[in-house]
Amino acid sequence: MDHYLKESILSERMNYIDTSQIRKMFDLVQKLKNPINLSIGQPHFPTPEPILEAMHKAIQEKKTFYTITQGIPELREKLVEKFQKKNHIQTSTDQILISSGVSSLLLLLFMCIVDPGDEVLLLEPAFLMYRSLISFFRGKEILLNQNFNSEDIKNFKFIKLKMILFSSPSNPTGYILKKDQILALAELAEKTGALLVSDEIYELYDYEKKFISCGSLYPKTITLMGFSKSYSMTGLRLAAATGPLEIIRSLTTLQQYTIVCAPTPSQYAGIQALDVDVSDYIDYYKTNRDLLKKELQSFTEFYEPEGAFYIFTKTPKNIPDLEFCEYCINHYELLVVPGRIFTNQNYWIRISYAVEREQLLRGIEALKKIYKNEFSN
């Protein structure tokens, strides 16, 4: 091995990021011809036409140069309106940072807030990127089950809690945080001085209108909103954060030296996106969810799916998730995601229903056979 390709050239923190478990799965998948893919993390519907038209218009008008770091004022103005009307969050254009996807905002937040040894509280099961970033930045992950009540929090002894981070609706469970839970987390943030961060990228996938923006109850929240999932524009790399001015300013300074700005045509398309009605697609996924849930409940357990587009489900007989996923791939060309990346338990899988109905029905048939025949007593 070349002397400078020794492990030692990499930073210490690179020892704490790892994808090898999942990579094995991806390698298996490459061989499949007609897979039933229920592992997808993005909507299956096309980017709505008005958004594509706005992209065309921006390009025609040569909106292809850098924008200011914080993002174009027109989009920030539109977002102020959105946050106020849709989320009941009071904010201003100064308090908004536009960036290249929620993932970039999460990176900026970790760089800005988390030192080695700092504690970050996640609601469990938790989005894998949160867990990876904590590990990478040498923070300390503290897990609280998503069904917690305010008493449960009192059992934790925090030494240096710097951030409380959750997604609602949740990836991977679809759980939507309840009002008393939000208030309990806000109280904890006040008490410890931690930053409360609410990742609301799935806000529109809220099938029984239960979703409450954390920032409407606790103004010091950092709210992350994304265009990717709401408007099926994952490749256009657009998201925004709002919250206390001082934090937004720090994130903006950091963006200036790292991300620079979100893609310019996407920023213009974002203005249009906020006026697009995607309720037909939401209804479609609600039907998908109902179909999947109805079948699953006859043979397995899962977290009650209220939003997003996932059902987090137990493997049959608690067999290890990786083993189960391999079985599904090899025998049914069925792809689901092993749950261990979201939780420390290893007998869960994440099933996505952000697919065409026909694909979902094929998946349901396969799951039925697997749970009822292959792994029954």
Place this chain on the structure above:
Amino acid sequence: MDHYLKESILSERMNYIDTSQIRKMFDLVQKLKNPINLSIGQPHFPTPEPILEAMHKAIQEKKTFYTITQGIPELREKLVEKFQKKNHIQTSTDQILISSGVSSLLLLLFMCIVDPGDEVLLLEPAFLMYRSLISFFRGKEILLNQNFNSEDIKNFKFIKLKMILFSSPSNPTGYILKKDQILALAELAEKTGALLVSDEIYELYDYEKKFISCGSLYPKTITLMGFSKSYSMTGLRLAAATGPLEIIRSLTTLQQYTIVCAPTPSQYAGIQALDVDVSDYIDYYKTNRDLLKKELQSFTEFYEPEGAFYIFTKTPKNIPDLEFCEYCINHYELLVVPGRIFTNQNYWIRISYAVEREQLLRGIEALKKIYKNEFSN
């Protein structure tokens, strides 16, 4: 002040990033009505039509979803060809990572390589983002003048040199690294085990065809190429890195958890961009450079500008750069960049000539008056 907006909420590393000196300048600029702006860091010409057409086509074809982390294979194939033909770098599609601008690649590199205390060698004057990232990640900046010879390197005592990083053609001086200098840096990299990183974002701005890609002489180089400056597409956020497979793999893993992928329509546009001929614009800037240089040499000193689109110039009578820049703004509405962000000396300014001829001529007139009248003896 709110208790959680105390400085303590921010990470330790946030104490080491600062823009306040420059911000004062920007505040002054806001008031100007018809400034002569020679502070610009991007080409003034429009994104070439074939690139805009490729963007339109990608959007029409609904290329608006996530791509694989590493970037679309078609663009990586095209880049292999480009690196081989134009740069004489031998590479393969596996050894290429596509990302959202060179700035994102720099961020990934620092996260991947630099631990607190690690030494990073820069050629001075150096691009401000390198200096900011070293400071932010708590590395140790070591400056070597860009005119070094191989003997000069021997005077340094490195304790833990992890990275050697430079831009050629250089921002801010326009200097193009010579063959013997590249070989000396390669030898240093071999001896110390450091990673040699060549930022070639200005490669096309090479007025006397002197540019040599570091990777053509030293295959273990990490080469950073950008579309932003070459094809005037700064807002489209597209760049690529190539180099040893192990490093590219590590950067890709990290991108998966942070940047996710470069904007999808931009990736498709990038394929087209590599076929675009921008030589007319390069010629235009060559004429700009010659005009500016001819005037400046009658009243001040500067680094010989061979490439990029900047001249790094001494202030009159070595007066402090900030004071001089303020004077230019207040008396001539002329904007140039204070040099202290690129060097530890404080009597330099960076003048950009990436502007329309008329703008440049106005700038030259103002500079003449300032140097010859206001600040003459």
